[in-house]
Amino acid sequence: MVRIPKPGQPVRGSRSGAPIMALFDLIGRRWAMGVLWTLSEIGPATFRDLQDKCETISPAVLNQRLKELQAAQLVHKVASGYEVTAIGREIYQDLVPLGSTAKRWARQLSDQ
Amino acid sequence: MVRIPKPGQPVRGSRSGAPIMALFDLIGRRWAMGVLWTLSEIGPATFRDLQDKCETISPAVLNQRLKELQAAQLVHKVASGYEVTAIGREIYQDLVPLGSTAKRWARQLSDQ
DNA sequence: TGAAACGCTATGGAAAGTATAGCATATGGT
DNA sequence: ACCATATGCTATACTTTCCATAGCGTTTCA
Numbered sequence: 029m030v031r032i033p034k035p036g037q038p039v040r041g042s043r044s045g046a047p048i049m050a051l052f053d054l055i056g057r058r059w060a061m062g063v064l065w066t067l068s069e070i071g072p073a074t075f076r077d078l079q080d081k082c083e084t085i086s087p088a089v090l091n092q093r094l095k096e097l098q099a100a101q102l103v104h105k106v107a108s109g110y111e112v113t114a115i116g117r118e119i120y121q122d123l124v125p126l127g128s129t130a131k132r133w134a135r136q137l138s139d140q
Numbered sequence: 141m142v143r144i145p146k147p148g149q150p151v152r153g154s155r156s157g158a159p160i161m162a163l164f165d166l167i168g169r170r171w172a173m174g175v176l177w178t179l180s181e182i183g184p185a186t187f188r189d190l191q192d193k194c195e196t197i198s199p200a201v202l203n204q205r206l207k208e209l210q211a212a213q214l215v216h217k218v219a220s221g222y223e224v225t226a227i228g229r230e231i232y233q234d235l236v237p238l239g240s241t242a243k244r245w246a247r248q249l250s251d252q
Numbered sequence: 253t254g255a256a257a258c259g260c261t262a263t264g265g266a267a268a269g270t271a272t273a274g275c276a277t278a279t280g281g282t
Numbered sequence: 283a284c285c286a287t288a289t290g291c292t293a294t295a296c297t298t299t300c301c302a303t304a305g306c307g308t309t310t311c312a
Contacts, residue, residue: 035246134147
């Protein structure tokens with residue numbers, strides 16, 4: 029039962045399936061960005077590796093997210109486990125700047 | 141009951157509250173990025189405006205997301221409704237490149 | 253050939269999201 | 283003043299998702 033939001037079909041935020049909204053629907057699920065981020069940073073990893081790096085993710089959710097990310101072709105399986113695809117890496121790279129913005133956000137919140 | 145993930149506290153993906161994971165925890169909730177994106181694009185907007193633009197969001201969830209985004213200081217209230225803050229806009233701008241990547245992703249998916 | 257590691261799946265309960273109705277207040281026109 | 287409409291939500295009942303935890307079947311390797 030792997031249902032993923034597809035551009036061109038109704039998704040959250042867009043009945044017509046605007047690509048950005050389909051993507052938000054996909055990666056805006058609990059843990060989805062965290063998994064993509066972690067997998068991009070550590071490279072090919074086994075299920076257990078990922079589970080450890082994500083610290084508190086449950087195997088059920090990790091498995092679910094991996095299925096979705098594979099169905100959306102952001103992640104695929106290789107001999108040594110899971111790996112981000114080319115397009116998955118592009119999305120990760122788009123997310124990278126959020127890292128430093130998040131730090132500024134954190135500083136701003138703590139300054140009060 | 142507005143609970144938001146705060147950097148420095150345990151969040152999904154990081155027991156120590158890494159800023160990026162706190163941010164993912166916050167904006168990786170259903171509709172959160174869609175609301176931030178929409179609000180950034182249309183400028184200050186009323187609750188009903190936002191509801192219309194988001195097409196299928198329920199008022200309960202919109203209200204909940206707005207509370208969270210306000211608590212996290214990505215959004216605030218002004219005379220004419222809701223508006224993104226400076227740091228909220230920075231995060232939105234970090235998300236903008238995802239728009240074109242999403243289109244490439246969509247094309248790739250439809251090419252098979 | 254047994255022990256450990258691996259990749260999940262099962263389960264039951266808690267939390268989150270959804271659709272829809274509707275309320276209280278503000279606003280506008282007659 | 284009166285009524286209609288718009289606004290910003292809240293309430294309710296229901297469905298879906300998430301979560302923690304246990305554990306199963308398979309592979310690896312000493």
